[in-house]
Amino acid sequence: MDRRNFIKTTSLAFAAATLGVPAANAAITSPTPRNSAKGLQLRFFPYELKLRHAFNLARSSRTTTPDVQVEISYDGLTGYGEASMPPYLGESVDSVMTFLSNLDLSRINDPFALEDIHEYMESVAPDNCAAKAAVDIALHDLTGKIMGQPWHRIWGLNADKTPCTSFTIGMDKPEVVVQKVAEAAPYRILKVKVGLGDDRNLVEIIRRERPDVPICVDANQGWDDREAALDMCHWLRERGCLFVEQPFDKARLDDAAWLTERSPLPIIADEAVRRIGDIRRLAGTCSGINIKLMKCGGMHEAYQMATLARALGMKVMLGCMTETTCGVTAAAQLSPLADYADLDGNLLIANDRFSGLKIIDGRITLPDAPGIGVTPLEA
Secondary structure, three states: OOHHHHHHHHHHHHHHHHHOOOHHHHOOOOOOOOOOOOOOEEEEEEOOEEEEEEEEOOOOEEEEEOEEEEEEEEOOEEEEEEEEOOHHHOOOHHHHHHHHHOOOHHHOOOOOOHHHHHHHHHHHOOOOHHHHHHHHHHHHHHHHHHHOOEHHHHOOOOHHHOOEEEEEEOOOOHHHHHHHHHHOOOOOEEEEEOOOOOHHHHHHHHHHHOOOOOEEEEOOOOOOOHHHHHHHHHHHHOOOEEEEEOOOOOOOHHHHHHHHHHOOOOEEEOOOOOOOHHHHHHEOOEOEEEEOHHHHOOHHHHHHHHHHHHHOOOEEEEOOOOOOHHHHHHHHOOHHHOOEEOOOHHHHEOOOOEEOOEEEOOEEEOOOOOEOOOEEOOO
């Protein structure tokens, strides 16, 4: 047996033992050798994402998103990852490039040692979650390729149970909102950004254009008055809204708990939750959480967060930043665990670098390719 096939069979058994993969998958596998003379080879470069429309939120607006692309190579295979950095995360191209420059992955001879690698990254610098997510995603892509399996299958998830993804309609002039809704025709759920005071008019415009499509609403911390928020939740329910995301400032947990207790719609926390340690603190203050790879440090922790949230009876939403198909497809590997998905970040940019997941009749369709399932586009 050659070295790569030995790694593939042994590592699949290792994944089965540690991640609870069904026995049918475990049967085609076995421990991973830990002895590449070269270790992991890391490459990275900045890549600005250009948005198709201005991205208008309750507290900000932008037409680009800073991003850093990451590649990790080992034994002739390459895994891809990325760090996308909207302003509220507190990271920048400079901070991500500095963090990655301080990593010495060549000292690591086992790409499957995810816990050890995360501990090492934490020892280099705390926080920097988007930068760590880029490394984590690339490692999952790489190890999945070594095993010859996509990560949803390694986790034992059913690709037929993926949810529909919402498509985001940002705040804008009425005529631009109408244009965005027309562009969203293939999607079966629309996500509406609100929080600037003209929320009802925006929802009514969308309802006139797409009266039969469920919507969800994201206030991005833009609501202030909890009584008005409760009135809005009742009004939204009458207009086919599924849930409300992050209505208040993330620090206002008492108000979030008050609204969650009374709202006819589920309340989903986004900015209020980043890492797994936040989940128990938020229990009782919201109906569910929005997990994003760029907030939590990657797929490794995101899987743990989804598992814990479900155990606590909370709804699970999978979201993303404006990202290439690389980051979005990585998140989508978890999507069979999700009640809701908002994985449209790659659809909002004009300069994608990858192919990967597809949206067919509004539903996430996972690729069968190993790893996270992405392929670089021709330059």
